[in-house]
Amino acid sequence: MSDIAAPIARTALSFPGPLRTVDGWETTARHATGGLRLTDLGPLVKLTVRGPADGSVRTALGTSFGRTARPRGGPLAGALVVGSGPGEWLVLGAPGTGGELLAGVGAIVADSGEFASVVDVTHGRALVRLTGEAAPLLLSKVCAIDLTDRVVPNGSAFRSSVARVVTDVVRDDRADGAARTRSYLLHCERSSGQYLADSLVDAGIEYGIEVGAAAADPI
């Protein structure tokens, strides 16, 4: 019997309270029941892809700068592909799918024949989801971008300064039956993650923000 425990990865964010383990990742086990919640999505697989902005990599990934896509088939099925910059993509996948996703995106890059790269940055980035109808109000306190539907509709993405941290902001509304709830993914460098999360919690106090996941939230 081995006395060496299985290695545990820790997300960039640490909050007081109980912990749980998701696919080898230690993260907060707090439950949020309020209308505005901040959820740590650190365990999600994160890949960055760089290549020509208008080439076959772009075609295979299915989206371009400022938009997102959820491929239904192929090697990226189930992943969220974000056009995070000109010739730059962020691919998010379920925890534990890193190997398959990296192989799938790697094959796309290799088959393209273009000067492109894919890097697994799962451990190097922080990722949180801000869900709730008050989310744009909260973000307007720390981000100068107009978040109205006309400028940032569902399925769009941009990179800007959020609480003075360079952050990828992805609008990815949650569907609960016929109802849709405003939701944003916020992705930044790991070392800035805790500060960003604390800033969002601080800005969200007046809207009753809670840290944790609701029962309906997929990780």
Add this chain to the structure above:
Amino acid sequence: MMLLTCPNCGARNVSEFRYVGEAKSRPDPETATPEQWRRYLYFHRNPAGWISETWYHGSGCRRYFGIERNTVDNAQRSAAGTAGATS
């Protein structure tokens, strides 16, 4: 606050950008005299009026781009041919 229009991201707060400097052609380092090189590095026109500049959008698309800006009223117009533009 000053707004600067990035060709990729649109109008953004100028705090998202880094000012690179006036766009001008670099002399050939192999043939330039020290005087020419010093003038290229340290001497700037600083006009009151339109100037071609290079900016870096560090908090956005992370691209360098050229723009023409009026130093009197900060009016801007695109300058696709400006040296340093990579977008």
